[in-house]
Amino acid sequence: MSDRRIRVLIAKPGLDGHDRGAKVLARAMRDAGFEVIYTGLRQSPEQIVNAAVQEDVDVIGLSILSGAHNHLFPKIMELLEEQEASDVLVIAGGVIPEQDIETLREIGVSRVFTPGTSTQEAIQYIEEQVGGSDACKST
Amino acid sequence: MQIDVKQLSERVRNGHAGSLARLISLIENAEPQAVEVLETLEDRRGSAQIIGITGPPGSGKSTLTNRLVGALRDRGETVGVLAVDPSSTFTGGALLGDRTRMQSLATDPGVYIRSMGTRGSLGGLSRAVFDAITAVEGSGKTHILVETVGVGQSEIEIASIADTVLVLFVPGLGDDIQAIKAGITEIGDIFVVNKADLKGASRIKTILENNLELEPTNGDWKPPVMLVSAETGDGLAELVHKMDCHFRTLSESGRLHERRKRRHQGEVVAILQRCLADRIANFYDKQSEKKDVDVEKPRAVANAIWESLTDLEDGGE
Structure with missing residues (x-):
């Protein structure tokens, strides 16, 4: 009998201090039955990846509004690979220009959610990708 | 999920963080393989010193944990942290936010931090914590800090797990009646008045001390009340010293064995x-x-x- 829960790390890489979106999403995921590990502001790629490994999360959600995604995300993907954790689903949200999305997808970011996305859309995407959280559904 | 029990066990024993993390997930999810792996780690049970940290929500448990880990690392110990936060009774979801206060430890290879939801347990911990401790001991850490959920009055499960229990109080939460109620006031080996820079801290200390005077003495240890500011670090060195004293007293008197038996x-x-x-x-x-x-x-x-x-x-x- 298994009692699996989807575990998600919500992280704010880099130097912007805007975490409203991250917190709203964290709360919505909690209500969807996920275990959300919130790590706070101004995280380095090393901090994020180490936390993801120690917490054995299924998903890393990166929230970024500073514009430094092209610099920080490749580093995060690289470290995940290094730490044998490339099976973790990486999604991103925040202010990310359309023309950067394809590049991010190429380095392994599974999906980029731009402003206006509903919390339900993100939650549904995660459930589709890593399986439902409901203990009754699993075997 | 296909798990190579032998390989996972070996990697946990070698202190591999990802493997320890996977094992704790197996434990939390009540997967049968977890038991198989744990059995291979049982020879390391009792190898770590277990410190419990409990107190009301917002009393500074995570911030203090962060400081204590720092102090233990400074003298070369390796540390595991199990930080428990409440799961929703309604959805089963949880927002685990203790790591927010421990960011400086995230890149230290001598520290392993795991956030755990209570998943239905009501005693301040998660059902999986017992086995998670065995897992962290198996990874060779010398110290394990177990941080409970923010407790109200009666969540005292931590007393059946830890060698040394720190109970946190903060100024402004109530009068002297709170200090003489049963519950968490009975389980402290060391009482910490945190946020001691705030008004009213020394008054709480006096109230707690007066109350402790009336407690039947538990062997050769009289629980001290310490003024600490986890934020600034004031009083931290003295607290660590008292924790060492408590553990030494337990070991020398043979009561450590009693605790472990519990x-x-x-x-x-x-x-x-x-x-x-x-x-x-x-x-x-x-x-x-x-x-x-x-x-x-x-x-x-x-x-x-x-x-x-x-x-x-x-x-x-």
Whole structure:
């Protein structure tokens, strides 16, 4: 009998201090039955990846509004690979220009959610990708 | 999920963080392989010093944990942190935010931090914590800090797990009646008045000390009350010193063995409760399939099931 829960790390890489979106999403995921590990502001790629490994999360959600995604995300993907954790689903949200999305997808970011996305859309995407959280559904 | 028990066990023993993390997930998810791996780590049980940290929400447990880990790292210890936050009773979801206060430790290879949801437990911890401690001990950490959920008054499960229990108080939460109530005021080996830079801290210290005067002395240890500011680090060195003193006193008096036995008893009872609860639920399902149960009479039905299940008596006499 298994009692699996989807575990998600919500992280704010880099130097912007805007975490409203991250917190709203964290709360919505909690209500969807996920275990959300919130790590706070101004995280380095090393901090994020180490936390993801120690917490054995299924998903890393990166929230970024500073514009430094092209610099920080490749580093995060690289470290995940290094730490044998490339099976973790990486999604991103925040202010990310359309023309950067394809590049991010190429380095392994599974999906980029731009402003206006509903919390339900993100939650549904995660459930589709890593399986439902409901203990009754699993075997 | 296919797990190579031997390989996972070896990697945990070598201190590999990702493997320890995977093992704790198996434990939390009640996967049967978890038990197989844990059995290979049992020779390392008792190898770590276990420190419990409990207190009301917002009293600074995570911030203090962060500081304590820093102090222990400074003298070369390796540390595991199990930080428990509440799971929702309604959705099962949880927002685990203790790491927010421990960011500076995230890149230290001598530290392993794991956030855990209570997943239905009400005693301030998660059911999986017992086994998670065995897992972290198996990874060779010298110290394990277990941080409970923000407790109210009666969540004292931590006392059955830790060698040393720190109970946190902060100024402004109530009068002297709070200090003489039963519950968490009875389980502290060390009382910490945190946020001691705030007004009213020394008054709380006096109230707690007066109250402790009336406690029956527990062997050769009289719980001290320490003024600490986890934020600034004031009083931290003295606190660490007291923690060392407490552990030494426990070891020298033989009471450490008693504490460890209490942890063992808690584990055995918890395992049995789980087995029994599963068995009873199954039995009930089977019985109610065969014939209609009388839904008006829960006690009579329970008695009938109990009688047909077992005749366990006290101490197996």
